[in-house]
Amino acid sequence: MTRPPGGVPPRVLLVEDYEDTRVALVVELEAAGFDVDDAADIAGADRALAGNDYDCVVFDRLLPDGDSITYVHRRRKEGWATPVLFLTQLDSVTDRVAGFDHGGDDYVVKPCDMAVVTARVQAMCRRAGRARPSVLRHADLEVDCARRETRRDGVLLTLSHKEFAVLEHLIARAGTTVTRAELIEHCWDTSTDPMSNVVDKVVKRLRQKLLEPELIHTVRGVGFRLEAER
Missing domain, CATH: 1.10.10.10 (Winged helix-like DNA-binding domain superfamily/Winged helix DNA-binding domain)
Incomplete structure (x- = not known):
């Protein structure tokens, strides 16, 4: 994603407990022009979201302190509108439907190509940018x-x-x-x-x-x- 002259790069929060995957995704997203923060659990994500605005959040489903769809569902009911991508090994139709029903905007199943995740995040950030009031x-x-x-x-x-x-x-x-x-x-x-x-x-x-x-x-x-x- 090309950063506009003098503009601010899209900001992404990545929540993933598996360190190797988290580091690889941070490197891939930053190389694509994103400003990336990361967390390893829901508590860390909650702290990051309390102090920062993001264009997109990427959540692993099963984190050490719970299933992230429960957290996202609660935040949605409070009016939180930031686009969410669930990235998970849970690949059944029921799992995918639950992800969307609980407030997810996209759902990618592991293992997956890092470039695919980056492309999905880019699309979500573009949509979020268009939705922001001028x-x-x-x-x-x-x-x-x-x-x-x-x-x-x-x-x-x-x-x-x-x-x-x-x-x-x-x-x-x-x-x-x-x-x-x-x-x-x-x-x-x-x-x-x-x-x-x-x-x-x-x-x-x-x-x-x-x-x-x-x-x-x-x-x-x-x-x-x-x-x-x-």
Whole structure:
């Protein structure tokens, strides 16, 4: 998958307890242009999902702490909409139907070609990208991702490219704490020192331009959260 100039690569969470398979898939997906996080069980997946947004999640079915379809089914009932691919050795018709009935969007049976999994993930991320709204809103803040325009209470703001990128990421994760490392990963190139204060400088300028009441709040020792009220 080709990364658009200046764009953010699709982010994938891979949940697989068998280390050899997990490592091989991470290598394959990263080579295809994905930003990949991985976990070995449902608890690890839950922690990753609590702090990050993903374009697609790949779940092995039978994990050390349970069947992932039960977890996905519960999350679906809570309104979680991220595309899910089940990757498993359970290959009966009943197993496949259960995967779809419990909220899966695709189902691949092991053993399988890594290229097949990558192609399925690419297709799911494309569908997820098309489904994402082009205009993001929170309180009186509006970010038009297509036009690259920002308005606060209807007033057009002038933002630099980096300020817009940071704000776009924060509003997409509104109400969730976003770490400085995550902002560097998504809004800067790989040569940026994660210990530098570039993020704080951009956030300071954003606060000045967004005016009152304050929308971007500092979570001490962690990062930032965009929300109308603390």
